[in-house]
Amino acid sequence: MSSKQTYRVCFCFRRRFRLAASEAPPDVKQLFAEYSDNGVMDAEHLRRFMEDVQEQKDATVEEAQAVIDSLKHLSIFHRRGFNLEGFFKYLFADDNQPINSKLGVHHDMTGPLSHYFIYTGHNSYLTGNQLSSDCSDVPIINALHRGVRVIELDIWPNSAGDNVNVLHGRTLTTPVELIKCLRSIKENAFVASEYPLVITLEDHLTPDLQAKVAEMINETFGEILFAPGSECLKDFPSPEFLKKRVIISTKPPKEYLKAKDVKVQEGDLKKEKDEEAWGSEPNYSKNDKDDEDGEEDEDDEEDTQEQQNEAPEYRQLIAIHAGKGKGGMQDWLRVDPDKVRRLSLSEQELEKAIEDYGRDIVRFTQRNLLRVYPKGIRFDSSNYNPLIAWSHGAQMVAFNMQGYGRSLWVMHGMFRANGGCGYVKKPDILLKPNAYGEVFDPNASLPVKTTLRVTVYMGEGWYYDFRHTHFDTYSPPDFYARVGIAGVPADTIMKKTKTLEDNWIPNWDEVFEFPLRVPELALLRIEVHEYDMSEKDDFAGQTCLPVVELCKGIRAIPLHNRKGVKYNSVKLLMRFELV
Template identity: 75%
Template sequence: MSKQTYRVCFCCRRRFRLASAEAPAEIKSLFDSYSENGTISVDNLHRFLVEVQKQENATVEDAEAILNSLHEPKHLNIFHRSGLNLEQFFKYLFGDINPPIDPRRRVHHDMHDPLSHYYIYTGHNSYLTGNQLSSDCSDVPIIKALQNGVRVIELDIWPNSTKDDVDVLHGRTLTTPVQLIKCLRSIKEHAFSASEYPVVITLEDHLPQHLQAKVAEMINETFGDTLFVPGSDGLKEFPSPEALKRKVMISTKPPKEYLEAKDLSGEQNEVKEGKQSAEAGPWGREISINKSRTNDEDDLNEEEAHEDDDDDEVDRKSQQIAVPEYKRLIAIHAGKGKGGLDDWLRLDPNKVRRLSLSELELEKAAVTHAKEIISFTQRNLLRVYPKGIRFDSSNYNPLIGWMHGAQMVALNMQGYGRSLWVMRGMFRANGGCGYVRKPDILLKTGNEIFDPKAKLPVKTTLKVTVFMGEGWYYDFRHTHFDTYSPPDFYARVGIAGVPADTLMKKTRTLEDNWIPNWNEHFEFPLTVPELALLRIEVHEYDMSDKDDFGGQTCLPASELREGIRAVPLHNQKGEPYRSVKLLMRFQFI
């Protein structure tokens, strides 16, 4: 495909003015339906909000607020005080005041159920700045995660024999350590900067008992009354997120469980099978900031590919006596225990706990024990973590865990890719507080336990119209497009959800156009709309090379506002662009 190029006078570079003629035909038609004498009055704008935008609770005052927000002094020569003309009606629809998720909608899920009834925004190896083998360990990614709403922070704690102290690092690798106390203090400072709901610290513990006592002292001194400490009998049921507001919880194996034997066969098989599996299945290969990876790294032995619930022989031998002050702080007891999958998933009416499975362990278990997993997660917590050979900090499809009731689907936050886009989309729900209540279908018991593979009837259909996009030209420094050559954009729109609902569709490619007008309609039947996430991507077609990235976002279908909305796009790392957005319409039919 040839590219038509031309020079641009840089002294005249400025934001394109969205003229009336650029409004899509459907927008013009709606304007004609609600306008009189070329103007939409306040009353008619209110009617438009109720009838088209489906804002049933909208008031005349809301319509007046929209009109007044556009009636700045610099616009007095354009506006009629009695209403909006076509150009300004279009400006409202494509403006920042018309997002796809209501910015005023805060926490609205019932937060009084047990913790096990919620998905929790969870990080994996939260202290790493890059890859799993040689990057620095730091409190900086922990701070960033908390500021972004992450509620579960993982710390791997190891002895620093030189200083008789405790470090955080990825053991048996070349990662450089960071002091545990520094991480704890940063968690204390930033724990509730984005959300008041509880923070869980999961510890992968490789310490001798005298350092466990030191960790207990550090935790007590750092968090004080903020720390949630269960009674001596442990928890028979998890408290609710509401009851745990502004509390920090510790989750790890009770020390005495380190004495139990470990079956290494599952992990060895995981490494072997992981080499043969697709990097990210239906998502395509993940993109990672740290892409370096040698063939030798695929041959790391089982010991180097250890994960959360694995303890080496030295660790087990060192745990001869449980440290009471350390054990007392553990609010969420973790561990697989002896035996196989049936034992791991066994329900205990007298206590609750956390089980950790790798992504491959979960995939295998889901084939034969899907209902047992879901039943387990109705009272207990299930944490899913990336397979051991994801050395480049890539990720897996989080929907696999969520559709089986897993609360803590842990992803590497260091890189970027579709899995993280979907994760962020999920936790945009419920006011971005880091807790999303699980669908009722995952909480049914007995014969009604949800089967993710069952063929279910369609509950609703999401109709999506992609009108147009804009903002790439005057945001070119952030999108890296050539200002001399207009891009050939296309959009991809689809659903991430249960297998029956997962689907991606694509618009046509429009050549040489900074403001593409696609005006295309798509329909997505949804059997489990509560787990459906709307994925949106824009790319530039490149015949000779990989298509260039143009923006993305992911939105929970349950939170979408119907009507015509301006959808801001983000870069690959999930950071919002300054100006890039799409004009879209959402309808549930």
């Protein structure tokens, strides 16, 4: 009796996990009926579908025939074209992408650097948290392969004081030699993009070590280094002009105090953590104040005596000068017609500045560069909402690329635009005043420009990419999708489908509409989760896509894991319309 009962349990267990065949949604069946004849969609039918529904206005019969031919190996098609099953497979195919990869780099790349959002890393050498992880060239290489165009290096004297290390100062992070990082940057700088690579140096060196750094940089990069040698650029060159060039950005050197030993005891570290967490300022030396961006609230101009104490060869390397003036925020945001520069603000400084100087920030970033970096208490390498900075024109929104989470997913989404080259042209609203001479204010009451209608049809692929007991030990998963917008405050929202129980191939077939006031800054956020009654819902995939680059019509949307790596099989079938 017991063996019989055991047999029944096992039989039910296996049957519950059997994969049902995916079936085309009703909309897809209806469209096939409209664009086919006697159950066959030939090349001309497909061309009309591509033109009318997919809004590929220049589609040709030859292109449509090539699509049909590319899927004939599946042996499920009529000899003259698609049957319904073939049409459904075409819609779910990898080539039916939500962003047209064939466009490549298609933004105007001839404007000054200040006219672009630039894919920017923060503490690019850290493998994990901000306090005790390893420093390595590996995360730098990974970032470059993803398309990151700004790499940050904190440079400090080694323990002997005769060489230069990269590490997060006054923490327990293990150092890596600067020369190793520079060589890895040289080897991987233009693997993912040929557009300029900026290295921001957070400098804690004495003049003799600055001279040593200058020698390393010159020997490593040679002719690809863009070093105009002037005190300050009058205008920034364009990404097109700077193709395959490396640019150094840091605060011009002054008379530095003797660098202190960077090793700290755990007791000192704990004290510093407590002080930062409660908002008090640690007792740093003048040279180390504001370690997160290496800048001091001092005037940018140096007197003759200070210039005699610096390494001139180091100064000549700096193409993008960074710094803050003696005054407060109003002085920091001063626009100089004779020179351009880079200003760095923490996420907290930016949020506070927006209250009184929002339009001044936008005006500043039309000509100058603004870098925003995570607040110091983000010890876990988490990130912040990048839209606050982007919507005020900040070009270098610096992120911990190992800080996986929704903020980084949005960052990934932004830089899927423009062929993934790491430079995205800012919209005109951030580059020039409106018809009334007013500078853009993302927090103002704005009219709706367009409405994005999103149909979430279905999903598939989890059965192949996950263990069959990953979501639930005894039954198929209960999936739901979250869809929404990351953008200016008035556009930001998330919505949710119903939860479908016990189904590896959820067929939601739900429509959502998103009125957009600033579609130029909007990103479509997509997540799938598996409902769990007793515990936290399980993560089942995500992606983020720039609205202005969405391909219209019915598209196959590949999903990614928490780290932004695309799954092999998991994807959604969705439709995008602007109404």
